[in-house]
Amino acid sequence: MKPRTRRFAWIAAGVAILGVAAALVLSAFQSNLVFFFTPSQIAANEAPQGRPFRVGGMVEAGSLVRTPDSLTVRFRVTDTAKTIPVSFTGLLPDLFKEGKGAVAQGMLGPDGVFYASEVLAKHDENYMPPQAKDAIDQARKGTTMKSLHQDSKADR
């Protein structure tokens, strides 16, 4: 091979690999980004139907209901302005508690219930998942509700 041909082969191979990689990355990125919505945004119909997304907020105290003879639970997630009912089948994480923050990933059903495939709780008891905290902050900014009794410990 002449040096020029060789150099060309190198460059072509490099461009091909990078092209394939870029295509892979972009298509994977496109289809796997998971967006985050607050209960208020869902109530305002901003969340997509038929595509997974995340919702976060506080688990409303007293809202947790177990379905007998199965692992299905229902609870409501609130950002203090709006709430959304969530249904989940499986084992809840250790740190999942009523009155504490939680983030769920799943899809919004036609019945307005959020069917979670995953409930996230990678946090300790003093700490609120940032997305859950943001949902509440946003709702507080957006509404003029005066009586909020949030656990201030959660803001630590």
Added chain:
Amino acid sequence: MIPELGHFALIVALLTAIVQGTLPMLGAAMREPRLMALARPAARAQFLLVALAFGCLAWSFVANDFSVQNVATNSNSELPLHYRVAATWGSHEGSLLLWTLMLGGWSFAVTLFSRNLPAPMLARVISVMGLVSVGFLLFLLFTSNPFERLVPAAAEGRDLNPLLQDPGMVFHPPLLYMGYVGFSVAFSFAIAALLGGRLDATWARWSRPWTTVAWSFLTVGIALGSAWAYYTLGWGGWWFWDPVENASFMPWLTGTALIHSLAVTEKRGAFKSWTVLLAIVAFSLSLLGTFLVRSGVLTSVHAFATDPARGVFILVFLAIVIGGSLALFAWRAGKVGLGGAFDLVSRESMLLANNVLLVVALASVLLGTLYPLFLDALNLGKISVGPPYFDTVFYPLMAPAAFLMGVGPLTRWTRTPLPELATRLRWALGVAIVTALIVPFLLGRWSLLVAFGLFLAFWIFATTVVNLRQRLSSSPRHGLLAKLRANSPSYYGMILAHLGIGVFVVGVTLVKGYEVEKDVRLDTGESVALGGYDFKFLGVTPGPGPNYRALTGSVEVRKDGRLIETLAPEKRIYNASGQTMTIAAIDTGFFGDRYVSLGEPVGTDPTKIDGAWGVRIYLKPFVDWIWMGAFLMALGGFIAVSDRRYRLALKTRAARVFGGAVGNVGAD
């Protein structure tokens, strides 16, 4: 008194580090031997001072000194002794101190194993490490003082996060940091070489063993973290593409690329600028990783807002280190030649392909990790990039890398005739294909992904055997032992690390292909069948622990009616924090794990523990091969650096440098 002593030691360490970072460097520039001679004692003194500070902090933890803020926040008098020691690096401040201690330790090691380095080179290397140390000590002293007092003192500590009360906490962070910080040596060698204007094979030979050791530590550190997540979080996964994991994985990918490109630079004098760039990038990513994990940015980019001093300091420090070294690179590296030419089929081209693939993979991980942070920081919305993204991008990029790994070691430098290569690889290819077609049937279910994964793994095994046989048969010596001994440890290290990748691929493939996961609701006495086993739940019994109350479940595992074992998964409620932890019961085996963990009571009255429970049952075939593979890789690295030529060669090389002669000894 002890915390103040530690604080004082840190201040003196900072002053020593300033001396270490400036005077030897100045001496190297002015060719002043007396200033250069300061490098060794300064680095050693700095290490001892930081070690003293670290000892003081550890003592405060062991002695339950709750008048120290850090101790009061991260420990508790009920905490067992080994976790009190581990709690030293359980906080942001403590982990940064550990980082600085490691940096001092690596500098100390450089002063010990550098007898043959030319004085200006050593002076510059130690100075660069000193400057990095200055950055960390400033950060510690001005924004994250681990010795801050709490007035009035707390009566009791808030306890170490129960998630961290695990043997993993004792080993994982120190080993991981050994790896992270170890790349600072390669980085310092690169910067020193750029400053000295001498980027030759000698430089590569000096950095190689340091890079390999750092990489090996990082490999073990990451593997331990992965194993820890597997058994402690109760989710049974071994890798989540979590930003915290990615932060450690990115330096690993770069380090792997660096090891391979250093080989080319050392043996052929090629890829010089590229190797220097990789050394800079590897350490920059280590820094980035440390800060990503430790600054709280990952939990929320707005965490910076709570302590702006820290955020600003981190950004400025990263900008100086990364920007400064890249600027130096742009300024000096242009003078470096490209090295010898090579053919499209040659060992150089194989290693180049390895580097391109690894760096592209690195870029994709970096994008997936940082993109959500950027969006969030710019208030453009909240997104998360989940495992599917990384899986789709990463596996297709690594599959060709694994394939080329079989070919690479069999190629020759500069040029390899393709027909000759094809003849050598013929039967390896045959073995790999046949195995890939048959083994999935034996395991129960054939699928394309499993077949492909096994093909890659057995391709690596078979080509390694071909390589070894060729080496042995071409050796002039007689007798197997003599033939085996004729090869260098670095060769066996390479072989072992590559086999480790093969073992790892087997583990990943078979877990992905054949794992069985089930969450079920089980009443006392009820059983469930899964993957040929019967799991019978016998209920839970409460019992005490050292600093927690435990609920221990009992699950009988039977196969064909015969009792195999009784697994005892636990639920722990920690006294100090009231936090609950799930401890899975895992029966580890060579061919796979049986994994049982408890959810929570799901009976009609969830406060009663003697009713039905949510139980998670997993069968994870060959999962331990994942970590076994990683340990083989690390072992390979450690064996490779035991090579005598690094010590002997250093002497001859150094002599040659002083003699002013230029030459290349060539491949061994």
